[in-house]
Amino acid sequence: MNEKQRIVIVGGGSTGWIAAAALGRQLRKDLYDVTLVESSEIGTIGVGEAVIPPFITFIRNLGLDEQQFIRETQASFKLGIEFRNWARRDHRYFHHFGTLGRKLDGHDFLQCWLKARAHGDTTDLMDYAPAAVMAKHNRFYLPFKFPQESPLTGAGYALHFDAALVAKVLRRHAESRGVARIDGRIESVEQAPDGRIAALHLQDGQRVEGDFFLDCSGFRALLIEGQLGSPYESWRDYLPCNRAVALQTVGHPDITPYTRSTARGAGWTWRIPLQHRTGNGYVFSSDHCSDDEAIATLLKAVDGEPLHDPRVIPFRTGMRHNLWRKNCVALGLAGGFLEPLESTAIHLVTRGVQFLLELFPHDVRGTADWSELATEYDKRMRLDYEEIRDFIILHYCTTQRDDTPFWQLCQSLPRPDSLQEKMAMFAERGEVRIGGDDLFKVPSWQAVFTGMGVIPRHYHPFVDMSDFEQLKLAMRGGRTVIEEEVLTLPSHADFLRDNCAAEPLPAVSSR
Ligand SMILES: Cc1cc2nc3c(=O)[nH]c(=O)nc-3n(C[C@H](O)[C@H](O)[C@H](O)COP(=O)(O)OP(=O)(O)OC[C@H]3O[C@@H](n4cnc5c(N)ncnc54)[C@H](O)[C@@H]3O)c2cc1C
Numbered sequence: 001m002n003e004k005q006r007i008v009i010v011g012g013g014s015t016g017w018i019a020a021a022a023l024g025r026q027l028r029k030d031l032y033d034v035t036l037v038e039s040s041e042i043g044t045i046g047v048g049e050a051v052i053p054p055f056i057t058f059i060r061n062l063g064l065d066e067q068q069f070i071r072e073t074q075a076s077f078k079l080g081i082e083f084r085n086w087a088r089r090d091h092r093y094f095h096h097f098g099t100l101g102r103k104l105d106g107h108d109f110l111q112c113w114l115k116a117r118a119h120g121d122t123t124d125l126m127d128y129a130p131a132a133v134m135a136k137h138n139r140f141y142l143p144f145k146f147p148q149e150s151p152l153t154g155a156g157y158a159l160h161f162d163a164a165l166v167a168k169v170l171r172r173h174a175e176s177r178g179v180a181r182i183d184g185r186i187e188s189v190e191q192a193p194d195g196r197i198a199a200l201h202l203q204d205g206q207r208v209e210g211d212f213f214l215d216c217s218g219f220r221a222l223l224i225e226g227q228l229g230s231p232y233e234s235w236r237d238y239l240p241c242n243r244a245v246a247l248q249t250v251g252h253p254d255i256t257p258y259t260r261s262t263a264r265g266a267g268w269t270w271r272i273p274l275q276h277r278t279g280n281g282y283v284f285s286s287d288h289c290s291d292d293e294a295i296a297t298l299l300k301a302v303d304g305e306p307l308h309d310p311r312v313i314p315f316r317t318g319m320r321h322n323l324w325r326k327n328c329v330a331l332g333l334a335g336g337f338l339e340p341l342e343s344t345a346i347h348l349v350t351r352g353v354q355f356l357l358e359l360f361p362h363d364v365r366g367t368a369d370w371s372e373l374a375t376e377y378d379k380r381m382r383l384d385y386e387e388i389r390d391f392i393i394l395h396y397c398t399t400q401r402d403d404t405p406f407w408q409l410c411q412s413l414p415r416p417d418s419l420q421e422k423m424a425m426f427a428e429r430g431e432v433r434i435g436g437d438d439l440f441k442v443p444s445w446q447a448v449f450t451g452m453g454v455i456p457r458h459y460h461p462f463v464d465m466s467d468f469e470q471l472k473l474a475m476r477g478g479r480t481v482i483e484e485e486v487l488t489l490p491s492h493a494d495f496l497r498d499n500c501a502a503e504p505l506p507a508v509s510s511r
Pocket residue numbers: 010011012013014015016037038039040042043044045046047048049050051163184185186187216217218219220222244246281313315331332333334340343344345346347
């Protein structure tokens with residue numbers, strides 16, 4: 001056989017174009033044909049505009065220029081997430097990206113902070129996290145440009161962006177590397193006698209054959225569910241929200257370098273500031289709030305003029321039992337969904353692409369059995385999904401709020417054993433055990449636990465072996481340096497204007 005191997009991507013949302021850009025970069029054009037089929041008539045989901053730090057690595061690995069990407073996608077920087085009213089009403093905390101203090105005399109920073117706290121210290125743990133301090137003062141500068149000895153090098157950052165513009169940039173990148181695009185609505189799918197997907201039939205009569213298919217068709221899950229019947233595992237018992245209402249508003253000149261998540265009566269609202277507009281939404285439980293009530297809550301919460309009518313988006317929390325079946329891998333919303341509280345969906349797409357490339361079959365033509373590769377792929381993805389699921393549940397189940405039936409329910413939700421163990425260990429001694437490949441590192445767990453008011457009963461006894469006055473001095477010194485250095489930085493808005501001001505758009509997009 002010497003024909004090229006044919007890979008067909010179904011769907012041109014963020015997922016489809018992320019996959020296309022990565023495959024276009026990775027696969028040799030003389031060996032592989034990559035075709036993406038999307039329907040501009042159906043369109044994309046049009047949300048998903050905040051990401052987490054690994055996305056920066058993803059765009060760099062594609063060979064894209066970061067500043068140009070920011071300009072073209074109307075992006076702003078994101079240093080973390082501000083959580084309002086989650087632990088209790090009128091309370092806020094910050095989940096930052098990057099480091100949180102540094103080891104003192106060999107002790108984990110949190111243990112030193114816990115001892116200081118036990119002795120009356122009232123400093124906020126986030127005063128020791130450079131990204132959180134930058135966010136508090138609305139300042140920004142690229143952390144990798146600080147001198148090596150500066151604590152600000154420890155800040156992590158990600159982006160907020162316009163999802164439609166991201167798809168456009170990635171499409172250009174993919175097409176320039178040979179990915180072909182077909183605009184057409186898939187009406188039916190043809191399967192080979194052994195159950196593999198053989199071809200797509202489009203409304204205009206075209207037949208698109210392929211050897212290997214990526215189902216990036218969003219919640220429709222055309223191939224993985226519609227054709228291959230991979231069951232969906234619901235996690236609604238753990239996470240009760242099942243709908244969102246989304247609304248874009250006119251932008252705010254003082255663009256905050258963080259996402260805001262504000263807990264409401266039956267869920268939470270997001271606020272994502274971009275250069276040209278602000279994205280807003282309310283994620284809620286339909287058992288506790290009607291669509292009309294959710295829309296009214298969101299309209300009251302936003303701080304700018306709406307650019308379109310609010311749009312309701314139902315969703316199912318969970319993941320597909322098999323993401324890889326036969327000659328098809330489901331990515332993005334077709335494969336699973338966790339509510340966007342920690343902006344992790346696009347990350348799961350890039351992980352899916354990464355694992356697929358790592359496990360790519362020797363030859364996708366013919367009828368070889370890849371069940372071992374598929375099993376391994378599913379295993380890796382499940383670990384990621386479950387880790388993120390547990391981290392999101394943590395935000396709900398540690399609330400002290402009981403002022404609405406929704407929050408009362410959250411206090412009594414079942415918890416997976418994996419999370420229960422982490423919670424018990426943290427409550428006792430502030431220990432967090434994570435896997436080597438986990439997305440959320442120890443400082444993230446520490447930030448959310450303590451932010452939600454879970455303060456360990458004890459600090460590690462070995463902290464008592466160090467001179468406490470010296471520890472306190474080092475803590476104060478670290479805090480002061482971070483604060484002083486942050487106050488010399490430009491505001492986020494100034495940094496954007498001077499370094500990556502967005503390119504003018506023909507007109508403000510409104511979906
Ligand atoms: C309320 C909400 C908020 C979110 N916020 C975030 C966030 O802050 N951060 C984050 O990382 N993620 C977020 N997400 C997830 C994010 O939106 C998705 O991961 C991302 O947009 C990718 O979607 P997708 O490409 O898988 O699906 P879609 O955007 O739905 O794309 C599906 C594609 O399949 C095509 N298609 C479907 N049927 C057919 C057919 N019959 N024929 C031809 N083509 C077809 C469509 O035309 C489209 O191109 C959020 C999701 C929701 C629901």
